[in-house]
Amino acid sequence: MAASGTFDVIVVGAGSAGAILAARLSEDASRRVLLIEAGPDYPQLETLPDKLKRGYITAADILPSDHDWGFVGRATEEAEPMAVPRGKVTGGSSALNGEIFLRGIAEDFDNWVAQGNDQWSFDQVLPHYCRLERDLDFDGTYHGPDGPIPVRRWPRSEWLQPQTAFYAACLAAGFHESPDHNAPGAAGVGAIPLNTLDGVRWSTQLAYLNPARERSNLAILPNCTVQKVVIDGQRAIGIQATCDGELLDITAGEVILSAGAIGSPHLLLLSGIGPADQLQRFGIPCVADRPGVGRNLRDHPHVYSTWRPRPEYTMDPKLPRYQVALRYTAPGSRLRNDLQILMVSFATGRVDRGGDGVTPGGITLQPVLNLSAPARGSSACSRRIPRSNRALTSDSWTKPSTGSVSETPCDCV
Numbered sequence: 001m002a003a004s005g006t007f008d009v010i011v012v013g014a015g016s017a018g019a020i021l022a023a024r025l026s027e028d029a030s031r032r033v034l035l036i037e038a039g040p041d042y043p044q045l046e047t048l049p050d051k052l053k054r055g056y057i058t059a060a061d062i063l064p065s066d067h068d069w070g071f072v073g074r075a076t077e078e079a080e081p082m083a084v085p086r087g088k089v090t091g092g093s094s095a096l097n098g099e100i101f102l103r104g105i106a107e108d109f110d111n112w113v114a115q116g117n118d119q120w121s122f123d124q125v126l127p128h129y130c131r132l133e134r135d136l137d138f139d140g141t142y143h144g145p146d147g148p149i150p151v152r153r154w155p156r157s158e159w160l161q162p163q164t165a166f167y168a169a170c171l172a173a174g175f176h177e178s179p180d181h182n183a184p185g186a187a188g189v190g191a192i193p194l195n196t197l198d199g200v201r202w203s204t205q206l207a208y209l210n211p212a213r214e215r216s217n218l219a220i221l222p223n224c225t226v227q228k229v230v231i232d233g234q235r236a237i238g239i240q241a242t243c244d245g246e247l248l249d250i251t252a253g254e255v256i257l258s259a260g261a262i263g264s265p266h267l268l269l270l271s272g273i274g275p276a277d278q279l280q281r282f283g284i285p286c287v288a289d290r291p292g293v294g295r296n297l298r299d300h301p302h303v304y305s306t307w308r309p310r311p312e313y314t315m316d317p318k319l320p321r322y323q324v325a326l327r328y329t330a331p332g333s334r335l336r337n338d339l340q341i342l343m344v345s346f347a348t349g350r351v352d353r354g355g356d357g358v359t360p361g362g363i364t365l366q367p368v369l370n371l372s373a374p375a376r377g378s379s380a381c382s383r384r385i386p387r388s389n390r391a392l393t394s395d396s397w398t399k400p401s402t403g404s405v406s407e408t409p410c411d412c413v
């Protein structure tokens with residue numbers, strides 16, 4: 001379908017959410033859908049660059065590429081700036097992420113219900129989790145047998161040595177075995193569910209967009225950056241986007257922003273929806289004063305600690321890196337499973353510090369503090385027009401009041 005004329009729905013951003021939305025909405029042949037994406041599109045698996053296709057390669061390897069926005073953030077006022085990766089390609093961050101296919105923690109969903117968001121209880125979300133996946137290891141009430149995204153865990157017989165040793169050490173330390181980390185209530189140590197099959201990363205582009213892309217009512221417009229939502233009175237009537245250096249206006253009955261946790265609030269701000277004082281500072285006419293836009297940003301900080309293995313252990317960059325994880329609750333914490341330790345069989349120097357992604361640096365323990373932790377941050381509109389690089393530079397996580405501190409990722413061998 002040509003990307004011109006009027007559409008019923010414009011979906012902005014072809015990432016994890018946007019690719020699925022466009023595919024599902026265009027199932028109705030009478031609905032004309034435009035999916036617009038700032039990054040490139042690779043319609044055939046054969047032309048998908050290896051770094052996106054091959055799940056064995058870690059996300060950190062592709063940070064400086066054209067497929068990343070190049071955002072920079074600060075964990076605290078004192079911390080050094082750090083890279084905040086976000087995918088810029090069809091499939092979005094699902095095209096370059098760690099492929100760890102872990103479900104959210106049930107209590108987090110129920111907490112949202114307690115705060116008034118009554119459509120998001122874990123029980124209501126569970127059928128959608130099941131519908132997404134084709135779990136090749138587990139079935140039953142909690143798993144989907146035939147969804148578009150294949151999910152599998154490395155069998156114990158194929159675990160690399162650091163993974164086996166980590167698993168044994170966790171059991172020896174008193175943690176339970178967790179064969180299915182996605183079972184409700186699961187905690188302990190076990191194989192990580194991954195959306196990788198035969199070494200191929202199953203992004204939402206492969207799983208949802210590719211089967212839908214031939215539909216005559218779906219238009220996909222890559223390499224086009226939406227500049228703002230066009231608003232008439234209090235109603236969104238379309239978008240303005242830059243495509244090949246040209247500014248286009250495209251109208252629609254409905255506009256869905258699925259440009260990610262940074263991109264969507266940024267576009268709202270550029271469209272005049274956000275804190276009035278910030279909009280005024282950037283000379284953007286205020287359409288709606290919404291102080292919450294760009295606030296309350298959450299992420300899960302990692303602290304890498306890298307270890308030099310014994311010389312007889314050979315490290316191969318092409319072998320799987322993530323296989324086993326421990327999930328547990330910090331002593332005294334009221335948040336179940338607020339900590340995760342990922343065992344990584346192959347570590348390299350950080351790309352933004354000169355690492356090449358393939359030279360071995362050791363093995364890594366990667367502890368992760370999960371999202372429900374109280375640290376939160378904000379993003380601000382730092383430039384009028386979204387650009388491919390560093391559109392956003394002010395992005396901070398405040399120190400939480402409870403005493404735990406969010407850290408900047410670092411490499412130490």
Ligand SMILES: Cc1cc2nc3c(=O)[nH]c(=O)nc-3n(C[C@H](O)[C@H](O)[C@H](O)COP(=O)(O)OP(=O)(O)OC[C@H]3O[C@@H](n4cnc5c(N)ncnc54)[C@H](O)[C@@H]3O)c2cc1C
Pocket residue numbers: 012013014015016017018036037038039059060085086087088089090091092093094096097098099100101102224225226227258259260261263264267386
């Ligand atoms: C390096 C990395 C590793 C991760 N590892 C994991 C993991 O192992 N497991 C896991 O569950 N999650 C992981 N995540 C998180 C997960 O990938 C994201 O939470 C998820 O992909 C977010 O989906 P989204 O649709 O909100 O945004 P995205 O998937 O980021 O999609 C947003 C899309 O909008 C596009 N866009 C933005 N602004 C514009 C604009 N102005 N005009 C047009 N298009 C625009 C972007 O280019 C992008 O394609 C990881 C994320 C990263 C970055």
